[in-house]
Amino acid sequence: MARDSQAALVALNRFGFGARGGASGDFVNAASDPRGFVKAELGRPNGVLLEAPGLQSTPQLGQAVFEYQAQVKAAREAATKAGTPAETKPGEAKPGEAPPQAQSAPPPADQKPAARRNLSLNAVAMDIAGQSPEMKPGDVAAKSTDAMQPNAAPPPAAKPAPQPLNVIQKTFRAEALARLQRATLADCGFTERLVAFWSNHFCISASKGELARIWAGAFEREAIRPHVLGRFADMLNAVEQHPAMLFFLDNQQSLGPDSRAGQNRKRGLNENLAREIMELHTLGVNGGYTQEDVTSLARIITGWTFAGRQGRLGEPGNFVFNANAHQPGPQVLLGKTYDAAGLAQGEAALADIARHPSTANFIAGKFARHFVADDPPPALVARLRDVFVKTDGDLKALATALVDSNEAWTAPLTKMRSPYEFLVASGRLLARVPEDPGQYLNSLNLLGQPLWSPAGPNGFPDTNAAWAAPEGMKLRLDIAVQIGSRLGNNIDPLDLLEFAAADAASTETRRTIERAESRQQALALLLMSPELQRR
Amino acid sequence: MTMDCVENRLLTSRRGLLLGGASFAAWAYLPKFARAADGRDPRLIVVILRGALDGLATVAPLGDPDYAGLHGSIALTRDGEHPALMLDSFFALHPSMPEFARMYRDKHAAVIHAVSTPYRDRSHFDGQDVLESGYAGPGRVQSGWLNRALEALPRGERVSSGLAVGPTTPLVLRGAAPTVGWAPVALPQADDDTAMRLVDLYRHRDPALASALSQGLQLEKAASGDDMKPKPGNAVAQMRLVAKGAAKLMAADDGPRIAALAFDGWDTHANEGGPVGRLAFLLGGLDGALAEFESGLGDRWRDTVVVVATEFGRTARINGTDGTDHGTGTIALLAGGAVKGGRVISDWPGLKLASLYEGRDVKPTTDLRAVIKGVLQDQFGLTDRVLAETVFPESASARPMKGLVV
Numbered sequence: 001m002a003r004d005s006q007a008a009l010v011a012l013n014r015f016g017f018g019a020r021g022g023a024s025g026d027f028v029n030a031a032s033d034p035r036g037f038v039k040a041e042l043g044r045p046n047g048v049l050l051e052a053p054g055l056q057s058t059p060q061l062g063q064a065v066f067e068y069q070a071q072v073k074a075a076r077e078a079a080t081k082a083g084t085p086a087e088t089k090p091g092e093a094k095p096g097e098a099p100p101q102a103q104s105a106p107p108p109a110d111q112k113p114a115a116r117r118n119l120s121l122n123a124v125a126m127d128i129a130g131q132s133p134e135m136k137p138g139d140v141a142a143k144s145t146d147a148m149q150p151n152a153a154p155p156p157a158a159k160p161a162p163q164p165l166n167v168i169q170k171t172f173r174a175e176a177l178a179r180l181q182r183a184t185l186a187d188c189g190f191t192e193r194l195v196a197f198w199s200n201h202f203c204i205s206a207s208k209g210e211l212a213r214i215w216a217g218a219f220e221r222e223a224i225r226p227h228v229l230g231r232f233a234d235m236l237n238a239v240e241q242h243p244a245m246l247f248f249l250d251n252q253q254s255l256g257p258d259s260r261a262g263q264n265r266k267r268g269l270n271e272n273l274a275r276e277i278m279e280l281h282t283l284g285v286n287g288g289y290t291q292e293d294v295t296s297l298a299r300i301i302t303g304w305t306f307a308g309r310q311g312r313l314g315e316p317g318n319f320v321f322n323a324n325a326h327q328p329g330p331q332v333l334l335g336k337t338y339d340a341a342g343l344a345q346g347e348a349a350l351a352d353i354a355r356h357p358s359t360a361n362f363i364a365g366k367f368a369r370h371f372v373a374d375d376p377p378p379a380l381v382a383r384l385r386d387v388f389v390k391t392d393g394d395l396k397a398l399a400t401a402l403v404d405s406n407e408a409w410t411a412p413l414t415k416m417r418s419p420y421e422f423l424v425a426s427g428r429l430l431a432r433v434p435e436d437p438g439q440y441l442n443s444l445n446l447l448g449q450p451l452w453s454p455a456g457p458n459g460f461p462d463t464n465a466a467w468a469a470p471e472g473m474k475l476r477l478d479i480a481v482q483i484g485s486r487l488g489n490n491i492d493p494l495d496l497l498e499f500a501a502a503d504a505a506s507t508e509t510r511r512t513i514e515r516a517e518s519r520q521q522a523l524a525l526l527l528m529s530p531e532l533q534r535r
Numbered sequence: 536m537t538m539d540c541v542e543n544r545l546l547t548s549r550r551g552l553l554l555g556g557a558s559f560a561a562w563a564y565l566p567k568f569a570r571a572a573d574g575r576d577p578r579l580i581v582v583i584l585r586g587a588l589d590g591l592a593t594v595a596p597l598g599d600p601d602y603a604g605l606h607g608s609i610a611l612t613r614d615g616e617h618p619a620l621m622l623d624s625f626f627a628l629h630p631s632m633p634e635f636a637r638m639y640r641d642k643h644a645a646v647i648h649a650v651s652t653p654y655r656d657r658s659h660f661d662g663q664d665v666l667e668s669g670y671a672g673p674g675r676v677q678s679g680w681l682n683r684a685l686e687a688l689p690r691g692e693r694v695s696s697g698l699a700v701g702p703t704t705p706l707v708l709r710g711a712a713p714t715v716g717w718a719p720v721a722l723p724q725a726d727d728d729t730a731m732r733l734v735d736l737y738r739h740r741d742p743a744l745a746s747a748l749s750q751g752l753q754l755e756k757a758a759s760g761d762d763m764k765p766k767p768g769n770a771v772a773q774m775r776l777v778a779k780g781a782a783k784l785m786a787a788d789d790g791p792r793i794a795a796l797a798f799d800g801w802d803t804h805a806n807e808g809g810p811v812g813r814l815a816f817l818l819g820g821l822d823g824a825l826a827e828f829e830s831g832l833g834d835r836w837r838d839t840v841v842v843v844a845t846e847f848g849r850t851a852r853i854n855g856t857d858g859t860d861h862g863t864g865t866i867a868l869l870a871g872g873a874v875k876g877g878r879v880i881s882d883w884p885g886l887k888l889a890s891l892y893e894g895r896d897v898k899p900t901t902d903l904r905a906v907i908k909g910v911l912q913d914q915f916g917l918t919d920r921v922l923a924e925t926v927f928p929e930s931a932s933a934r935p936m937k938g939l940v941v
Contacts, residue, residue, distance in 0.1 A: 468744060474725075474751030477733060481725045482702075489703040490677070492660075508739045512732055517586035517659055517802040520703075521729050528733050530741040 005504035007034035010409050013417075013535035014371060017189030018425030021499045026187070031502070038403050041191045042396055045229045048191045050221050052178040056171070058218045058243055062317020064167045065214050066309035168214045172206065175217020176437040176451055183424045184433050194228045194399060195220065196420065197370050199452075202239045202281060203459040204248035206452045211247050216452035219244035232363065232393030233354035240277060240350060241319045243306035249273035249457065256302040256327025269327075274298035276457045278353065287358030293334055299327040300338060301346045360388040363398075366462075371402060372411050374463050380407040413534045416467040418460065419447035421535070422476065426527050429500055430487055443479050447472060477528055484524030493522035501531040577873065577914040578785055578839040580828060581681055581795040583705055584821070585663060586728075586802030588845040590865035591897060592814055593632075594646050594879065598625035601886035605852045609809035617810030622646065626879045630810050631819040634826040635870060642877035644870040645939070647906050649881050651847060651899030657861035659802070662846030667707035669904070669927045680926050681795055682710030684911050687921045700781045700796035708795040715791060717784060719776050726770060728800050771820035774798055778824035782831025798824070801845060805856035825870050837872035840910050840940060844903060850895045851886055864897030867906055873914065875941045902933035909936030 008031035012019045015038045019026040030037040041047060056064070165173070183192045199220045206216040223242040227235035239245050246252050254270035255262040262268055274297035278289050303326030307314040314320045321343040330339045336352065338345050353359060364384035368376035384401055391397040402408055417425060423440055427433075434440060444451050454460045461467075493513050497505050509529045516522035526532060595611040596602050597619065603610045611619035611627060619627035620636040626646065628636050638644035654665040654673065661673035669680025685697050685708075697714040699705065708714050725733075730752055737745035777796060784790050800817055807814050821843065829836050848865030864884070869876065882900040884890050892898040908922045912935045923931040 464743070468747045470747050470749075470751035470754055472751070473744065473748040474755050477725045477730060477748065477751075481729060485702045487703075489706065506740050508736055512736045514658075516732070517728065518663065518797075518799055519660055521732075521799065522660070524725070524729055525733055525736070529736065530744065533744065534741070 004031055004034060005502050007031065007409060008037075009413065009501060009504045009531070010034065011037050011188065013413060013425075014408065014415070015188065015190045015403065016193060017183055017186065017421060018428050018532070018535075019499050019501075020184075020428045020431060021496055022431040024431075024499075027499060027502050030188070034409070035403055038188055038190050039400065041186070041188055042229060042399060042403075044191075045396070048195065048225050048228050050178055050182055050225055052174075052181075054174055055178060055217070055221065058215055058222060059315055059317035061171060061214045061218055062211065062243065062306070063309075064171070065210050066316055068167050069210070070309075168210050171214045172216065173437050173441075175221075176441060177434060179217065179220070180424065180427075180434045180437055180440055184427050189424075189428075190399070190403075191228060193371075193421075194395075195225055197367070198224050198228055198235065198395075200454070200459040200462075201366065202235070202245070203454050203457065204244045204452070205454055205457075207450075208248050212244060215244035215247070220452075227395065229396040229399070230394075232359075232388070232395055233351050235395070236277075236281065236350055236354050237347060239281070240273070240301070240346075241304060243317060243319055246273065246305055246319070249276055251301060252305040254298060254302050255325045256299055258329070259302060259325050259327055261322075261325045262302075262327070269295070269298050269302065271295060271298040273304075274301060277350075280458055282353045282362065283356055283358040284362035287356070287362060289334060292332075296331045296333045297349060300331050300333065300349050302327045303343075304346060354393055355389075357389065360385045360393075364388055367398065367402065370462050371415075372408055373414060374465075377407045377411065380405050414464070415535050416464045417533055417535050418462075418467055419444055419449040419472075419476070420451070422447075422527075422533065423479075425532060426480075426483060429496055429527075429532075430483075430491070432487070446475055446479070476533075477524070480524040480527040481520075483527060484520040484522075488518070488520035488523035491519060491523060493519055493526050496523070496526055497531075500526070505529075505531055575838045575873075576835070577792065578832070578835055578871075579681075579793050579910065579914055580781070580785070580839065580841040580871075581707055581793075582821075582824070582841060582843045583663070583667065583707065583795070583797040584801045584843065584845040585659070585797050585799045586845075587659065587662065587847050587849055587861055588801045588865055589803055589807065589814060589849040589859050590648065590650075590845075591848070591851060592803075592807065592809075592859070593629050593818060594622070594648055594866050595619055595627050595629070596625060596648075596883065596886065597621075597627045599883070599886050605886055607853045608857055609807050609812075609853055611810060615810070619810070622879055625883075626881075629815065629818050631815040632822040634822045634829075635868065638825070638829070638870050639877055643872050643874050644868070645874055645876040646879040647867045647869070647881065647901055647903075648879055649864045649884050649897050649899055650867050650901040650903050650906065651864050652903045654847060655863060657847070659846060659861075664706065666844060666846045666903070667705060669707075669930075671929050677706070678710030679705070679707035679795075680907070681707045681793065682712050682714070684915070684917060684926045685712040685714075685793055686710065687917055687925055688915060696791055698781065698784060698791035698794035700777055700794055705795050705797050708793075717780060719773075719780055724769075726800055728802065770798075770800055771816060771823060774820035775823040775827050778827035779831055782828045786832050786835050803849065803858050804854070804860060805858040807853075807858040828870075839871035840873050840914055841868075841870045842907060842910060843868035843870070844907075848897055851891055851897055852895065862896035863892045864899040867903055869906075869910070869939060873940050875938055880936075901936075902930075904930050905933040905936045906939070908933065909939045911935075913938075913940035 008027050011030040011034040012026060019030070183189060186192050202224065204212055204216060204219055206213040219242050223238040223245070224235065227238060249272045250270045251273040253267065254273070255265065255267050257268045271294050275294045277297065278287065278294060279285050283289055303322040303324070305313070305320060305322050305325065307316050307318050307320050309316050313322055323342060326342065328341070330337050331345070332338075333349050334352070334356070338349050340348055364381050365376065368381045368384055372380065383405065384398060387397050387401040423443055441451055449460055493516065497510060497513055501509075509531055512529070513522045513526050516525055591602065591606060592609060592611070595606070597611065597613060611629060613619060613621070613627065617630045619630055620633070621627045622636075622639060626648065628639070635644055652662070652665045653671045654662050656662070664673040665671070667679045668676050669683070670676060682697065697708045697712060699708050699714050699716045700718065702718050704714055704716060730748070734745055734749055734752075737748060781794050781796060785792070785794060798817075798821065803814050806812065809815075825841060828839070828841055832839055844867045845865055847861065847863055849859035849862040851862065854860055880901070884898040884900050886897070888894060890898060904927045908927060908930070911917050911922060911926065912919075917926065919935065922935060927933070
């Protein structure tokens with residue numbers, strides 16, 4: 001069969017997470033039928049769902065948080081009664097992962113990439129290591145083998161026992177691990193890239209508080225994955241009714257001014273979710289809506305909330321429509337009047353917004369920008385928009401249209417891999433199925449893309465300027481060197497170049513790797529090569 | 536599962552070891568080396584210099600009439616601001632290695648010159664493979680000669696396994712015999728050499744990334760306040776730190792007796808420097824590491840041999856960018872209280888064009904395996920046969936060098 005190495009690079013890197021190493025044959029398979037290789041995953045909608053042993057539903061996780069909070073409170077009260085200082089929450093200081101915070105507390109410092117980026121590298125190194133530089137036999141070796149490999153040894157007994165993880169941290173790590181393993185093992189990774197795209201589009205931030213943190217993974221599994229190859233309107237509805245989103249954008253606090261609850265209390269309307277629905281999730285900032293429309297939509301979705309720990313509205317942690325908080329009466333939104341009372345009012349409004357022409361424009365542009373170029377070809381954007389409109393937001397049709405387009409195969413590979421894509425691609429190439437997410441989470445924090453924790457509701461940026469920034473490149477190199485020094489020992493770097501790019505690799509990259517001083521250095525250089533950084 | 540192949544290949548002995556031996560106390564089933572005859576408790580440290588050390592720049596044959604011309608602007612001299620340290624009337628040591636010079640004067644250090652493994656080509660990877668595997672050609676096994684030596688030692692009731700210093704076990708210490716790992720807590724950062732190579736690749740292939748990375752590197756230097764100093768200063772500190780930690784572990788009564796570690800950065804294609812400069816920085820780091828071994832091992836230094844070896848040497852003549860390219864013959868260094876030192880051991884081939892290997896490299900006249908076999912035999916009593924068949928297979932012609940150890 002004809003072999004098209006350049007097209008294989010596009011198939012694997014632009015659409016997927018890069019070639020796997022070892023005997024996967026990814027590059028050869030992609031080269032023999034590039035479009036078919038990418039599309040194969042679109043034919044398996046169930047393959048997008050993520051079910052792993054131990055992962056729980058949003059209500060179950062909500063109850064776990066409520067129980068955990070009750071335990072902490074009880075322990076504090078007992079300590080106060082006994083006259084001893086209250087203990088810190090168990091597991092609070094786990095390195096590399098932000099501790100859960102009280103709901104109104106600001107995000108933890110180590111979740112803020114901006115603050116972290118100004119640290120000297122030595123400080124960062126200490127931060128990552130999470131301990132003093134004195135020697136601890138065995139300890140560091142255990143840590144260093146931990147990264148990107150399944151064979152992490154248990155910490156040596158000599159080490160002081162770390163605080164056990166609390167249920168929130170455990171859950172976050174289990175969710176992260178399931179996602180990382182799926183991305184590492186996928187044949188191409190196109191649908192996992194779609195999941196990441198939509199998850200970032202409809203992002204929540206785990207740094208919002210304990211509920212957001214424990215729900216971050218479940219939100220993606222429940223509201224994003226089932227619809228990645230389904231309809232946009234369904235995804236929109238699932239997202240806006242998910243407790244994690246309602247919590248993240250404060251809708252559980254929003255009360256219709258004329259609702260029964262609103263009249264009894266001082267609190268009132270909160271526009272946060274309504275604004276982001278129109279600005280970020282659907283129409284786009286210039287999508288033709290007014291402040292009136294924002295307020296109107298906010299009123300329309302009052303009462304969209306989740307049941308709290310007392311369960312007065314329903315089973316704790318479940319989405320519920322609270323009629324007591326809902327603003328009564330018809331509302332005008334984008335020139336249309338919504339009469340229906342109750343939950344149906346909001347659902348009708350969302351359904352219309354989902355098929356609004358501005359939404360088609362906004363989604364088509366963002367989709368093409370993510371996969372093809374910062375400034376995507378206008379003809380491609382127009383075609384994607386038409387597909388979106390014609391199919392009433394069929395996201396599988398949208399993805400298929402992208403793969404079928406010529407632009408997606410001929411545009412030069414100029415997009416920078418995000419830190420997540422870079423780390424996953426490295427793990428795939430090195431054939432390391434992660435068994436512990438710690439190193440990934442640390443590296444993502446360092447590189448400014450903490451998992452499920454963007455700084456704002458607009459998600460992580462999706463442009464070269466964001467990811468090819470000077471400090472980011474320097475830190476990326478440090479991480480590549482770290483991976484190289486840990487894993488470079490036993491590999492043949494030229495084999496890996498063959499797996500990753502075969503004869504599509506540039507002469508300069510090949511020569512640079514051949515001439516490296518050590519295998520470790522060669523691996524670091526390979527991971528940093530344009531073939532591995534650009535997609 | 537399609538990845539099994541690579542997965543298995545990537546596994547090292549590290550895993551088994553960490554699972555088995557969480558503390559020193561758990562090593563009791565491991566071999567005992569102490570020599571009953573003279574009560575000595577010998578120790579061996581193997582230091583691999585990755586990148587091919589310029590032996591002529593480190594131990595310069597000042598007495599050879601062709602040296603100065605070949606090494607040109609980076610040649611060492613007897614006088615000047617940074618005079619080389621004379622080891623004898625012919626060879627002089629790089630001025631950035633005063634500690635090694637002191638050990639040499641005290642007869643606790645020796646140089647072997649014009650030495651090489653059996654490898655005669657010029658690939659770092661293959662050269663390191665031969666150096667560490669102990670086989671005559673590259674890519675034959677996934678175990679190292681030091682591990683096989685460890686395996687061949689008699690078992691006893693006390694201590695100890697091999698110590699792999701650094702984030703991974705070097706090939707030389709990989710194999711069936713158990714090893715333990717230790718590394719100082721620090722994120723390994725990109726050294727200047729790696730960064731420079733990457734910037735160079737980006738300049739040719741991806742100017743935007745070249746500019747971003749260069750800026751990032753400059754910011755980093757400015758932030759750490761050593762803008763004016765070449766980065767190898769950090770490598771120097773790192774080498775000392777590594778050596779200090781290893782020595783502390785090995786000094787313990789039940790600590791490991793055999794260790795291996797690797798220092799990177801010796802691939803000096805450009806701007807190698809002479810008495811000062813890039814190579815000088817690195818040699819200063821190596822010198823500091825040797826001093827740390829000495830002080831850290833305390834009383835045990837008297838029973839210790841440190842072997843410093845590199846995969847091959849560099850061209851005798853400097854190239855067009857004031858550096859040297861991949862060559863063949865180089866040096867090995869021995870240091871330690873157990874070394875019968877104060878000598879440069881060499882069947883010196885001379886640097887006349889006709890005497891150079893392929894007209895460009897120092898011609899190797901000594902087999903590095905003979906040197907190492909001599910040390911292993913004198914320190915641990917391994918037999919000729921074990922050394923020739925197991926530790927260094929197919930090496931019978933390279934007889935163990937006698938009298939390297941006191």
